Amino acid sequence: MAAKKEHNYSIEELTQDKKFISWVKDGLNPEDWQQFIKENPHKRKDIETARKIINLLKTSESPIAEGEVYAVWKNINLFYSLYHKKQRNTVLKRMLRYAAVFIIALSIGVTIPYFYSQLGNRQFSELNISDSDSYLGAAKIILSDGEQVVLTEKESSLLFNPDGAGVKINNDSIVKQHYDRNSTEVQPIQIIMPFGKKSNLQLPDGTVVWLNAGSKLVFPPTFKGKHRRVYLKGEAFFKVAKNKQKPFVVSTNDININVFGTEFNIRANSSDNEIEVVLVEGEISLKENNILSLLGKEIRLKPRQRAVYNRNNNTTDVTSNVDVDYYTSWTKGLLEFRQESIVNVFRRLSRFYNIKFVAERSVELNKKISGKLDLKESLEDVLKVISDAVPITYKIEDDKVFVYGKLNYLPMRK
Amino acid sequence: MKGDSEIWENFKNGDKSALSYIYFQNFHSMFHYGIKFKNDSEFIKDCIQEVFFKLIKAGKRLGSTDNIRFYLFRALKNSILRELENSRKVDFVDESRLKFESHFSLEEEILQKEKLSLQEKALADALNNLSSRQREIIYLKYECGMEYSQICELMFINTDSARKLVFRAIRSLKELINKQINSSILFFIHLRRKHVL
Numbered sequence: 001m002a003a004k005k006e007h008n009y010s011i012e013e014l015t016q017d018k019k020f021i022s023w024v025k026d027g028l029n030p031e032d033w034q035q036f037i038k039e040n041p042h043k044r045k046d047i048e049t050a051r052k053i054i055n056l057l058k059t060s061e062s063p064i065a066e067g068e069v070y071a072v073w074k075n076i077n078l079f080y081s082l083y084h085k086k087q088r089n090t091v092l093k094r095m096l097r098y099a100a101v102f103i104i105a106l107s108i109g110v111t112i113p114y115f116y117s118q119l120g121n122r123q124f125s126e127l128n129i130s131d132s133d134s135y136l137g138a139a140k141i142i143l144s145d146g147e148q149v150v151l152t153e154k155e156s157s158l159l160f161n162p163d164g165a166g167v168k169i170n171n172d173s174i175v176k177q178h179y180d181r182n183s184t185e186v187q188p189i190q191i192i193m194p195f196g197k198k199s200n201l202q203l204p205d206g207t208v209v210w211l212n213a214g215s216k217l218v219f220p221p222t223f224k225g226k227h228r229r230v231y232l233k234g235e236a237f238f239k240v241a242k243n244k245q246k247p248f249v250v251s252t253n254d255i256n257i258n259v260f261g262t263e264f265n266i267r268a269n270s271s272d273n274e275i276e277v278v279l280v281e282g283e284i285s286l287k288e289n290n291i292l293s294l295l296g297k298e299i300r301l302k303p304r305q306r307a308v309y310n311r312n313n314n315t316t317d318v319t320s321n322v323d324v325d326y327y328t329s330w331t332k333g334l335l336e337f338r339q340e341s342i343v344n345v346f347r348r349l350s351r352f353y354n355i356k357f358v359a360e361r362s363v364e365l366n367k368k369i370s371g372k373l374d375l376k377e378s379l380e381d382v383l384k385v386i387s388d389a390v391p392i393t394y395k396i397e398d399d400k401v402f403v404y405g406k407l408n409y410l411p412m413r414k
Numbered sequence: 415m416k417g418d419s420e421i422w423e424n425f426k427n428g429d430k431s432a433l434s435y436i437y438f439q440n441f442h443s444m445f446h447y448g449i450k451f452k453n454d455s456e457f458i459k460d461c462i463q464e465v466f467f468k469l470i471k472a473g474k475r476l477g478s479t480d481n482i483r484f485y486l487f488r489a490l491k492n493s494i495l496r497e498l499e500n501s502r503k504v505d506f507v508d509e510s511r512l513k514f515e516s517h518f519s520l521e522e523e524i525l526q527k528e529k530l531s532l533q534e535k536a537l538a539d540a541l542n543n544l545s546s547r548q549r550e551i552i553y554l555k556y557e558c559g560m561e562y563s564q565i566c567e568l569m570f571i572n573t574d575s576a577r578k579l580v581f582r583a584i585r586s587l588k589e590l591i592n593k594q595i596n597s598s599i600l601f602f603i604h605l606r607r608k609h610v611l
Contacts, residue, residue: 054556059518072463076466
């Protein structure tokens with residue numbers, strides 16, 4: 001034992017001797033020190049002083065409640081589980097090419113208020129992606145006779161009878177509608193797709209429409225009159241049946257799109273400042289939909305052109321040679337992003353899956369990402385793919401996705 | 415009982431029970447250490463949480479250690495510095511701005527007492543006069559049982575100065591205990607302390 005040999009320890013040295021400290025503080029190996037005092041009786045007083053000093057150096061501690069210890073542990077435990085989820089490789093899906101398609105994409109920018117909520121000790125901001133037209137509730141058809149048909153499938157197919165007699169749902173059940181065909185005030189048919197649901201339908205004239213989540217399409221049971229006019233809020237892809245005698249017109253709140261027989265996609269959610277129209281093939285024209293529209297210029301689009309109508313200043317910018325696949329991928333259940341901010345990706349996903357995103361403060365929501373997501377996969381699988389690409393982890397709870405920033409490698413100072 | 419190195423390796427490999435063991439073995443001492451730098455328990459709990467998040471994230475990339483507590487203290491101190499930088503919106507919070515504020519049991523005890531003996535008062539004053547660095551070294555050495563080499567790594571000082579700082583503190587206490595105290599000596603000690611430190 002060190003103490004035995006070095007019996008000339010000064011008080012200062014004693015008070016810094018590990019074994020001496022552990023004897024004073026924890027009562028370890030007392031016999032060694034009794035022995036030491038026995039052999040060095042002149043040191044007894046020094047040992048007493050050294051003991052006193054060590055006791056004086058005791059730091060007082062304020063107690064901590066066990067509940068707090070467990071509260072922090074809960075978060076750490078959660079983080080551990082999230083982090084050790086097996087990582088999936090991003091599967092890049094090849095895009096299918098569309099033949100003879102044109103797209104009109106009307107995008108509506110959503111202002112995102114941030115709500116702060118506490119989850120454990122960490123601060124989160126909630127991305128509130130509530131459009132005024134975020135049709136919550138069930139997906140449904142409101143028929144001309146006022147009957148409502150609720151669509152339970154995640155994706156429904158609707159086939160409307162050419163003579164306006166009814167609709168065939170999912171190639172299975174047929175719902176007939178009864179209304180006065182000779183009346184001048186026939187109620188239109190409304191298709192309402194809430195977030196998380198989408199459908200493809202065939203209109204009475206044979207035009208095929210993919211109606212995206214969070215969208216509404218209104219059209220008459222049969223197209224009478226000079227035009228085939230439908231009303232859209234949200235996003236839809238149209239394959240317009242040819243009929244030169246009856247031009248197809250898509251109306252939105254701000255602009256009308258006149259279609260001269262082809263296929264197209266429209267995105268027109270209501271609270272954005274911009275309406276985007278992309279033409280794949282065929283010909284369309286855009287015209288403002290207000291009293292002054294008679295004075296307004298009609299803009300004609302050629303294939304692969306993209307028009308962006310600004311609702312604030314009523315101007316339209318046209319770009320040529322855009323990649324049309326990018327704007328139509330959603331109809332194939334793919335979501336493609338090119339240099340999109342994470343917050344936009346979440347916004348789009350919240351439409352498809354009808355969920356809310358709650359992001360931790362540290363998540364870089366404006367970071368730009370590119371990639372393709374297969375929306376036929378579960379939300380969980382899609383989020384896994386995203387979390388491989390960007391530094392986030394997530395947890396799905398009911399109708400909310402909590403997004404956490406992934407932490408960087410711990411920098412240790414030397 | 416497994417050694418620190420082994421537990422640490424298990425933790426690095428993602429062993430949940432090692433994580434839980436490390437957490438519950440060290441939370442209290444980390445909390446008590448941290449709270450001396452910023453008397454805000456929510457803040458310190460956040461910092462501790464950050465430390466564990468980062469450790470989990472780093473996993474196999476972490477270095478080895480045979481003293482987990484030391485490793486965690488160092489990580490916690492980094493975390494506190496970083497969080498302070500973030501919250502104060504300044505570029506860098508200097509290590510020297512991190513003041514270790516501990517209270518000795520005697521100081522607390524004396525606060526409760528109405529009448530103090532001259533010696534008690536002298537000792538309390540002597541403790542009260544210890545600098546923040548002296549308090550930190552003393553805390554790490556006497557409460558946490560750390561080696562000088564580790565203390566110095568935590569505090570970015572060299573071993574000699576750490577030893578000297580403790581040595582001085584102890585010597586002043588020793589003098590107070592051993593000598594028959596009168597107020598003039600006490601006064602003298604005070605003057606000297608202020609001069610030296």
